[in-house]
Amino acid sequence: MSSVLDAPEDAAWFDAVTQLSSSWGFSQVMMAFLPRPGMRLEDAFIRTNYSSAWRQKYNDQNMAYFDPTVAHCLTRSAPLVWSPELFATEQQQSMYEEARSYGLRAGITLPIHGPRQEVGLLCFVNDSDPAGDFSDDLNRALPNLVLLRDLVLDTSQRHLNGHAQSLIPKLTPREKECLKWTAFGKSTWEISHILNCSEAVVNFHMKNIRAKFGVNSRRAAAVIATQMGLIDPG
Numbered sequence: 001m002s003s004v005l006d007a008p009e010d011a012a013w014f015d016a017v018t019q020l021s022s023s024w025g026f027s028q029v030m031m032a033f034l035p036r037p038g039m040r041l042e043d044a045f046i047r048t049n050y051s052s053a054w055r056q057k058y059n060d061q062n063m064a065y066f067d068p069t070v071a072h073c074l075t076r077s078a079p080l081v082w083s084p085e086l087f088a089t090e091q092q093q094s095m096y097e098e099a100r101s102y103g104l105r106a107g108i109t110l111p112i113h114g115p116r117q118e119v120g121l122l123c124f125v126n127d128s129d130p131a132g133d134f135s136d137d138l139n140r141a142l143p144n145l146v147l148l149r150d151l152v153l154d155t156s157q158r159h160l161n162g163h164a165q166s167l168i169p170k171l172t173p174r175e176k177e178c179l180k181w182t183a184f185g186k187s188t189w190e191i192s193h194i195l196n197c198s199e200a201v202v203n204f205h206m207k208n209i210r211a212k213f214g215v216n217s218r219r220a221a222a223v224i225a226t227q228m229g230l231i232d233p234g
Contacts, residue, residue, distance in 0.1 A: 004151045012190040013155065014047040020148055024176055025140040026124035028103060032111065033120035033151060037227040040214060041065065044120070055103040056109040058095075066091050071122040073111035079146070081138065082107045106134045108142070110149040118156070120123050168228055169212035178205045180231045 001020065002102070007013035020027050030048035041064045048055065057063075064070050068087060072080045080086070087096040099105075107125035112118065113194070124145055128134045171179070173196070179190045188206070192199045206218045213221040225231045 001148065001151055004148070005156070010047070017047075017148065018049055021124050021145070024124075024128050025137055025143055026107070026141070026145075026170060028107075028123075028125040029086075030123040031120065032123075033118055033156060034117055035116075037117050040197060041070070050104065051102045054099065054104070057098065063095050067095065068092055069109040069121065069123065074111060074119060077113060079142070079159060079227075080109045080111075081135075082109070082125075099171050106130040108138060108145065110145060111147065112153055114156070116157070118153070122152060168230070169225075171209070171212070171225075171230060172205075175205050175209050175212075176231055178202060179218075179225050180223050182206075182218045183226055183231060203231050 003016035007016050009184050028050055030050055035045060036040055087093050104125050107123055110122045111152040112120035112122060124178065177195060178191055181194055186194065188199050188202050192202045200230045209221050210216065210218065213224055215221050
């Protein structure tokens, strides 16, 4: 597994992961990370050799928001073995049937929870029958898969940093001030007096802030900005 540890850049790193997983019987792999708290699922750092057509459908239909493997990994740490029963709702069953047509039939998803509050998953998948020999094959491979998951997490930071930085909203100095005072619980009227401007100006900045963070409230933006280190509420 030294190829994962020593990979000099992103493409070689993921290629090393896919080669190892293939040697253990898993032809398709997906890794997905949220490098920082408060990030949207749509902004995840993703590397995969899944079909591009399947990925496009998955994204277009916002399947991450009802995918049971994603829900599991946001709150759990134990590996999750795929089974038809896992996809319980009609929406999930339809997703699974569609995925099977792209060779995503049997698999295991390993949650990722990192020391820097990274959250993510690593999926190993093949096109075998889940009710056949897959369970025995998985039991033999599982220790290696878990070790690989840990190595991926330990080596991920160098690849995640650039992605996370590219997603940080660019705030003006006045927007940062508005957010800071929002984090202190100040109202629009109070902020306008603190900054010596009109309430309309404060509301203008707040509208831009909400748009930059993709949220519907200034409070949510203040929480995310604090988590990202953009403001210090003191």
